[in-house]
Amino acid sequence: MAPSSSNLDPEIFENLRLELRRGCLTLAVLTQLREERYGYTLRKALADDGLEIDEGTLYPLLRRLESQGLLVSHWREEDKRNKRFYRLSPQGKHTLNQLLAEWDRINRSLTKILQEA
């Protein structure tokens, strides 16, 4: 028997929420890195726009995107501390444009579906 909405396992909701968020985070990170940022300022910029992301999620994501050739990074000293700065690579810019077009298409479809419901 399917559980009613009141006794739905919170873990199920949390998993669905994370799944929904995962793709959006990648898009948000790529968009923010159209200008050069280092990890902490990137996290702060995302949090200021309402998208909190913890260190354990952001840094593995940055590494993955860099290994996929979508980001470039370098170490530079700023305020007497070494920081790793990231920005989009030319390939990353092209991919971001494709992803934004896809996002726009999904968003329009979802809006239409929600209006029909």
Next chain:
Amino acid sequence: MSKPANPNELVDRYLQAVRFWLPKSRPQEDLLSELGEDLRSQIEARESELGRPLEVSEASEILKRCGRPMLVASRFSPKAYLIGPGFFPVYRSVLKMVLLWILVPVFLFIIGPINLAESGGHWATAWARTMGDLWSGAFTAAAVITLVFAILERSQVRDAVECKWDPLTLPAVQKTERKPPLLHTVAEIAFNWFGLIWLLLLPRYPELVFGPAHNFLQFGSLWHTFLLADRSARSLRAAPMCHHPRSPAMGLVSLRGSVHPNRPHHDLHPFHVERCHSPFGGPLVSIRRVA
């Protein structure tokens, strides 16, 4: 263990703990420097907000929010499977088949009887030895199967298997019978066992059927043919007891040999047994309750 003198030392300890859990094969320093830089930036930002240096306890709150070092390291590590989701269903089926359907029957029906014969009929010794052999056999089989699947997972076999399958080789659709609920199955097994035990106890405890009348009634010979367990247990020595000299030999129920109709039996009170005639002919014994 000494407490860290300042937030900076606390961060260094934290990074050392994360380093411990990171895979040694991957470059760690970049990763740890970046994580350390982020944590120090958070501490600095908090100090700017408060306008004073942070206490060690306040800095530890930031690290707590970041997460346990082992968990943080696991997020930085690539996902590692001993047996991945692609092979796992096959692995589970093979494991179940080998352990439950091959190993257990082999030990119960082949190794067990051999051990019993070798132990000279000592059940306890044979049982302990068989269980010991079964445990080590099951452990070895599980380890070998796991090792084989772990090797397959790391080889290119899975890709080859995934590429080679052909939908045209799929078997025809079979009618699936609806499985009964678990409670029904458990109840059925419990009642079957209860019934079997009751049936096996009947020859020894006839009161389970006759109640207080078991003092003068017993099972007729027909039942002793049916109750094989009773026959094998008591052998032929019990056979003459089944036949009352004054009752038909092949009845369902007969009088006990010590009971004589129409004679008073004080031990049978409040029942009275008397001989009468059946309207259909032949002898009949009447049992009635007396006040």
